[in-house]
Amino acid sequence: MSREAERNEAAEETQDATTDGGTTHPAESPLTERARPADEEKPTTGLSGPRPEERPHPTGRRDEHGVRKEPDHGPEPTRRATVSALVEDEPGVLARAAGLFRRRQFNIESLTVGPTTVEGHSRITLVVEETEAGIDQAKKQLAKLTPVIAVGELSDDAVAAELVLLKVRGQEPDKVHAITSMYDGQTLDAGPRTITVQITGDENQIDDAIDAFHQFGIIEMARTGQTALERGDSPTTPGEEPGHSADDTEDDEFTNYDD
Amino acid sequence: MSEPATPEASADADADTDATGRTDTDEQAAQRHEAATRVPGTGADAVVASLEAAGVETAFGVQGGAIMPVYDALSASTVDHITMAHEQGAVHAADAYGIVRGDPGVCMATSGPGATNLVTGIADASMDSDAMLALTGQVPSTMVGSDAFQETDTVGVTAPITKHNYFASDSDDVGRTVGEAFALANTGRPGPTLVDLPKDVTFGETDRPVGEPTPPKRSVPDPEADEEQVEAAARAIEQAERPLCLFGGGVIKGDATEEARAFAREFGIPVVTTMPGIGSFPEDDDLCLSWAGMHGTGYANMAITHTDCLIAVGTRFDDRLTGGVDTFAPEAEVVHVDIDPAEISKNVHADYPVVGDAATVIDQLDAAIGYAEAPDPEEWRAQCAEWREEYPMDYAIDADEPVRPEFVVEAFDAASDDDAYVTTGVGQHQMWAAQYWTYRHPRTFVSSHGLGTMGYGLPAAIGARIAADDDRQVISFEGDGSFLMTIQELSVAVRENLDITVVVLNNEYIGMVRQWQDAFFEGNHMASDYDWMPEFDTLAEAFGAKGFRIDDYDDVEDAVEGALAYDGPSVVDAHIDPEANVYPMVASGAANGLFALSEDQL
Numbered sequence: 001m002s003r004e005a006e007r008n009e010a011a012e013e014t015q016d017a018t019t020d021g022g023t024t025h026p027a028e029s030p031l032t033e034r035a036r037p038a039d040e041e042k043p044t045t046g047l048s049g050p051r052p053e054e055r056p057h058p059t060g061r062r063d064e065h066g067v068r069k070e071p072d073h074g075p076e077p078t079r080r081a082t083v084s085a086l087v088e089d090e091p092g093v094l095a096r097a098a099g100l101f102r103r104r105q106f107n108i109e110s111l112t113v114g115p116t117t118v119e120g121h122s123r124i125t126l127v128v129e130e131t132e133a134g135i136d137q138a139k140k141q142l143a144k145l146t147p148v149i150a151v152g153e154l155s156d157d158a159v160a161a162e163l164v165l166l167k168v169r170g171q172e173p174d175k176v177h178a179i180t181s182m183y184d185g186q187t188l189d190a191g192p193r194t195i196t197v198q199i200t201g202d203e204n205q206i207d208d209a210i211d212a213f214h215q216f217g218i219i220e221m222a223r224t225g226q227t228a229l230e231r232g233d234s235p236t237t238p239g240e241e242p243g244h245s246a247d248d249t250e251d252d253e254f255t256n257y258d259d
Numbered sequence: 260m261s262e263p264a265t266p267e268a269s270a271d272a273d274a275d276t277d278a279t280g281r282t283d284t285d286e287q288a289a290q291r292h293e294a295a296t297r298v299p300g301t302g303a304d305a306v307v308a309s310l311e312a313a314g315v316e317t318a319f320g321v322q323g324g325a326i327m328p329v330y331d332a333l334s335a336s337t338v339d340h341i342t343m344a345h346e347q348g349a350v351h352a353a354d355a356y357g358i359v360r361g362d363p364g365v366c367m368a369t370s371g372p373g374a375t376n377l378v379t380g381i382a383d384a385s386m387d388s389d390a391m392l393a394l395t396g397q398v399p400s401t402m403v404g405s406d407a408f409q410e411t412d413t414v415g416v417t418a419p420i421t422k423h424n425y426f427a428s429d430s431d432d433v434g435r436t437v438g439e440a441f442a443l444a445n446t447g448r449p450g451p452t453l454v455d456l457p458k459d460v461t462f463g464e465t466d467r468p469v470g471e472p473t474p475p476k477r478s479v480p481d482p483e484a485d486e487e488q489v490e491a492a493a494r495a496i497e498q499a500e501r502p503l504c505l506f507g508g509g510v511i512k513g514d515a516t517e518e519a520r521a522f523a524r525e526f527g528i529p530v531v532t533t534m535p536g537i538g539s540f541p542e543d544d545d546l547c548l549s550w551a552g553m554h555g556t557g558y559a560n561m562a563i564t565h566t567d568c569l570i571a572v573g574t575r576f577d578d579r580l581t582g583g584v585d586t587f588a589p590e591a592e593v594v595h596v597d598i599d600p601a602e603i604s605k606n607v608h609a610d611y612p613v614v615g616d617a618a619t620v621i622d623q624l625d626a627a628i629g630y631a632e633a634p635d636p637e638e639w640r641a642q643c644a645e646w647r648e649e650y651p652m653d654y655a656i657d658a659d660e661p662v663r664p665e666f667v668v669e670a671f672d673a674a675s676d677d678d679a680y681v682t683t684g685v686g687q688h689q690m691w692a693a694q695y696w697t698y699r700h701p702r703t704f705v706s707s708h709g710l711g712t713m714g715y716g717l718p719a720a721i722g723a724r725i726a727a728d729d730d731r732q733v734i735s736f737e738g739d740g741s742f743l744m745t746i747q748e749l750s751v752a753v754r755e756n757l758d759i760t761v762v763v764l765n766n767e768y769i770g771m772v773r774q775w776q777d778a779f780f781e782g783n784h785m786a787s788d789y790d791w792m793p794e795f796d797t798l799a800e801a802f803g804a805k806g807f808r809i810d811d812y813d814d815v816e817d818a819v820e821g822a823l824a825y826d827g828p829s830v831v832d833a834h835i836d837p838e839a840n841v842y843p844m845v846a847s848g849a850a851n852g853l854f855a856l857s858e859d860q861l
């Protein structure tokens with residue numbers, strides 16, 4: 001027998017049972033608390049109660065970050081933040097950080113990594129362009145990763161630098177050399193057809209230098225992305241102190257999230 | 260890694276309380292201490308010693324080439340192993356075991372397909388912040404990266420779905436790593452951790468004792484919240500006219516139900532829960548409005564829409580709870596208590612963030628609220644009561660029509676004990692099980708929330724059964740589609756003679772999909788019509804379980820009584836109204852207050 005036919009037959013049997021009075025209505029069964037017998041007034045599918053438009057509705061709203069807002073609130077502005085994370089130098093830590101940012105679709109401008117004064121620790125420097133709430137989340141999520149020791153956001157006057165290698169056409173070596181010196185760069189390789197130079201500086205200096213080299217025709221270029229440290233005595237990440245070695249670094253000194 | 264703790268040093272440690280805060284009997288503590296200080300032999304011995312030192316009683320898994328050394332060592336261990344039919348069964352069973360016990364569940368699998376079969380359950384645990392430890396075999400270190408037979412980059416695959424994972428690279432360290440992973444899973448905000456175990460590492464020799472399981476120091480958050488944060492939140496609560504407590508899964512995970520209940524009752528504040536928070540507050544209490552969100556009660560959704568102060572504890576404001584964030588509790592100042600600072604203002608901005616352990620923070624809040632200023636929102640309570648009357652969770656039944664699913668759920672609820680455990684698959688049946696069962700105790704609703712994994716119910720029932728005291732009932736509500744996804748685990752339930760009752764709310768549809776198709780795809784039932792379902796009662800008998808069948812209302816009582824009375828696994832194939840849909844329903848992204856009571860309101 002098909003399932004359909006079986007179902008119909010089952011339904012018929014129920015009918016028989018009810019018509020000959022053998023069954024109490026299930027709504028009256030002591031088993032159930034809330035069932036009501038079907039009647040014409042109440043809907044048989046769905047629930048009873050005032051319809052959506054008959055209900056009171058508050059007028060307030062929140063923005064996309066869940067902040068209560070004024071009705072004509074514009075889009076959130078973004079800003080650029082440099083975030084520094086001190087991490088345990090274990091395999092996969094960079095992949096974890098990068099994976100986290102990929103998944104949450106943070107807008108990363110650059111990401112660099114390298115050793116610190118403490119053996120076994122590395123520093124990841126990230127530049128992100130995000131809303132205030134986005135930057136806050138980026139820092140908190142990073143701090144959650146188990147190998148991350150501390151996370152800090154750098155102030156505007158932090159020291160930041162980047163390195164770029166530029167390979168340009170070699171027809172005008174003197175001019176190339178002059179511009180390289182102007183940017184305090186170095187010539188790393190000079191041949192009859194190409195000249196490769198290295199420039200370091202903050203992001204604006206690098207951008208300017210690249211503009212200046214465009215006149216020669218840039219054949220290839222490699223930029224490292226920014227790395228940065230806080231100026232003066234301020235630690236770059238909370239609790240970080242200069243010149244520690246792993247042995248005398250007490251884990252306790254570090255907070256796991258930015259305060 | 261640091262040097263192993265000397266026996267003296269570990270003896271100094273408080274033997275009664277482990278890193279996860281659990282208390283043991285003296286005998287258990289002695290056993291664990293013995294395991295922690297024992298000289299292992301091989302890496303696999305160290306792995307097993309580490310599980311014993313952590314107090315693990317049961318692990319769930321499936322054998323295989325790369326994990327064989329660990330299984331071999333397990334044969335001489337106090338840890339019981341439950342062989343499951345599929346690794347997905349093992350991981351869900353471990354997950355549910357962990358939920359019921361409040362301790363990480365442990366699952367094991369071999370490399371490659373074994374490990375990838377765990378992935379769904381690890382992701383599930385991750386979304387629900389369930390403490391769990393997964394141990395996976397791996398090809399020998401020398402072959403890693405060569406695309407060897409049954410090799411998968413397990414650490415890479417599971418990195419985004421674990422709290423943290425480890426690749427064991429040294430037989431001397433592997434035991435400590437497993438201990439750390441176990442402890443980390445249950446520290447702060449719980450979550451799944453994984454240790455990948457290359458075969459040479461578990462085969463390799465070691466004479467280094469494993470020590471007590473300890474989480475990385477930095478991962479242990481301060482349970483107490485900042486006093487200023489607490490004071491600010493307390494002032495906000497005092498000012499509120501329409502305060503509402505929102506208790507999430509974190510209240511249960513943080514063992515804070517007692518504190519949470521006392522807090523709400525002390526100030527007479529109505530309570531809604533999230534779905535994972537079901538059981539944090541007794542649903543038969545007058546203050547309780549049940550759960551809010553997509554299929555939550557109308558009154559919970561009204562309350563959350565109109566509150567002026569939402570005291571949210573241990574919730575991550577999932578979109579199934581909030582609907583569109585723009586309309587979520589739009590007039591509420593939000594007090595957000597969470598152990599994980601990254602949850603604060605992630606989805607909903609917290610006006611009053613309070614970072615700390617739920618139980619500790621609730622006590623702090625309680626102490627900070629001045630008694631003279633304490634809220635007693637009588638009018639608001641009356642309003643909530645009115646909504647409860649206005650939007651009743653009832654349903655119409657007609658003796659001539661097919662059986663209503665709500666009726667089946669209520670019938671089982673009425674016939675079973677108040678502290679029974681309910682597990683579910685995912686779909687309409689899960690919602691009915693959440694709506695029409697009255698939960699009174701924490702950890703009694705065991706379900707897949709964040710990931711929404713069909714197939715969760717039966718293996719979860721197995722895990723819950725093994726974790727629970729013998730006198731507590733375990734009932735699993737399944738959809739026909741969900742049940743079919745992990746039905747093979749019935750063989751395990753039969754082998755272990757586990758007293759569980761599976762109730763299949765069989766509509767011959769993957770009903771939740773059909774409901775959405777009816778509402779949003781003009782009733783085009785593409786691939787949701789499952790009219791080729793087997794006879795589940797007969798199939799149960801083939802597995803060696805007991806089968807029952809419900810076709811109409813007359814069958815209900817016998818099936819309920821028979822299944823609950825049967826001492827072993829039973830399956831009730833309940834043929835319900837195939838057209839029944841779940842209401843209320845908040846369309847995704849809509850305002851909670853716009854919940855539909857029937858299809859024409861969507």
Ligand SMILES: Cc1ncc(C[n+]2csc(CCOP(=O)(O)OP(=O)(O)O)c2C)c(N)n1
Pocket residue numbers: 684685686687688689711712713714737738739740741742764766768769770771772
């Ligand atoms: C593994 C998995 N695949 C697909 C889905 C999508 N999905 C969500 S609910 C649902 C229907 C569930 O059907 P069934 O288990 O029969 O329960 P019912 O809704 O009929 O009660 C589906 C397919 C899912 N949640 N999980």
